[in-house]
Amino acid sequence: QWPKYVQLKEVGPRDGLQNEKVWVPTEDKIAWINKLSESGVREIEFSSFVHPKWIPALADARDVGMQIKRNPDTTYSALVPNMKGLENALEAGIDGASVFMSASETHNRKNINKSIDETYPVLGEVIQGAKSAGKQVTGYVSTVFDCPYEGKVNPDQVLRVCDRLFENGADNLSLGDTIGSAVPSQVEALLEAVLARFPEDKIIMHFHNTRGMAIANIMTSLRYGITRFDSAVGGLGGCPYAPGAAGNVATNDVLYLLHGLGIETCIDEKKIEEAAFFIQDKLDKKLPSKSLAYAASA
Numbered sequence: 342q343w344p345k346y347v348q349l350k351e352v353g354p355r356d357g358l359q360n361e362k363v364w365v366p367t368e369d370k371i372a373w374i375n376k377l378s379e380s381g382v383r384e385i386e387f388s389s390f391v392h393p394k395w396i397p398a399l400a401d402a403r404d405v406g407m408q409i410k411r412n413p414d415t416t417y418s419a420l421v422p423n424m425k426g427l428e429n430a431l432e433a434g435i436d437g438a439s440v441f442m443s444a445s446e447t448h449n450r451k452n453i454n455k456s457i458d459e460t461y462p463v464l465g466e467v468i469q470g471a472k473s474a475g476k477q478v479t480g481y482v483s484t485v486f487d488c489p490y491e492g493k494v495n496p497d498q499v500l501r502v503c504d505r506l507f508e509n510g511a512d513n514l515s516l517g518d519t520i521g522s523a524v525p526s527q528v529e530a531l532l533e534a535v536l537a538r539f540p541e542d543k544i545i546m547h548f549h550n551t552r553g554m555a556i557a558n559i560m561t562s563l564r565y566g567i568t569r570f571d572s573a574v575g576g577l578g579g580c581p582y583a584p585g586a587a588g589n590v591a592t593n594d595v596l597y598l599l600h601g602l603g604i605e606t607c608i609d610e611k612k613i614e615e616a617a618f619f620i621q622d623k624l625d626k627k628l629p630s631k632s633l634a635y636a637a638s639a
């Protein structure tokens with residue numbers, strides 16, 4: 342029995358662009374996000390308030406946040422690593438803050454320059470600050486299956502990080518297959534552990550599609566009652582601090598799957614296709630989504 346409704350968060354403007362070498366001009370980002378807003382998608386992660394030296398592609402987060410046209414049915418969130426990021430993000434009008442850390446020590450250090458233990462108080466402060474400003478907070482946990490530096494990650498390690506983020510006040514958690522390495526048996530093992538502890542409506546799955554396993558992993562997650570996923574139009578994306586990591590699962594492919602299964606999403610597939618073609622043109626490279634490639638040839 343499939344769920345009636347699944348909620349996708351479009352992370353293309355953040356996870357999708359953060360790894361791109363090509364600078365997408367601010368006005369193009371805004372035009373693109375406006376197209377995404379028209380698709381009906383209920384949440385868009387529009388940019389990232391990290392240090393611009395670490396992620397130059399998103400150095401214009403503030404301007405983007407201030408100039409996009411808001412769909413009243415859509416939540417506009419952004420990545421926030423610390424209080425400086427939160428200050429900028431609030432000025433830019435975020436509806437939601439996404440804090441982030443890793444389940445593995447080495448990826449955490451490479452990505453945010455801190456140990457796991459040093460990260461909790463920093464994120465705790467951001468979560469409290471965002472909550473008292475009335476914002477939703479999602480906590481990303483990266484490398485929940487495998488770490489590009491340490492190999493296999495034990496579900497217990499993931500649970501420890503999840504516990505701390507929930508204790509600190511996160512509303513929900515997004516569990517990241519950062520390097521797109523998991524197979525469904527790993528997803529089963531993790532979800533058995535996670536859902537024994539936390540309700541399924543607080544858990545979002547975030548699959549990268551490096552090895553083409555993301556759709557299989559989404560199917561597995563659906564069977565466990567997960568109804569929230571992150572995806573990026575066309576399959577854009579990747580973490581610059583995770584060597585070899587490819588794009589997110591493509592929104593186009595996920596929509597093809599979900600709508601084919603009879604699951605509602607509130608998202609217009611055609612509009613998502615248009616948004617994918619738009620950014621594909623701007624980046625001047627073919628995006629990996631199979632459904633998009635089919636649409637282009639049809």
Ligand code: HMG
Nearest residue numbers: 390391392395422425426452453454481483484517519580
């Ligand atoms: P740091 O260098 O340790 O920061 O970086 P610091 O606190 O020591 O500050 C150093 C300087 O940076 C100071 O400036 C700060 O003001 C400034 P100075 O006094 O030297 O002139 N600074 C900032 N400036 C602008 N915005 C800020 C900010 N913070 C400090 N927010 C930091 C620590 C976390 C900032 C850095 O490591 C960073 O920006 N990392 C981001 C890396 C990143 O964005 N990675 C990709 C996103 S995560 C991901 O993709 C995974 C995910 O998709 C899930 C999955 O797939 O698994 C979410």
Ligand code: MG
Nearest residue numbers: 356517519580
């Ligand atoms: Mg990611």
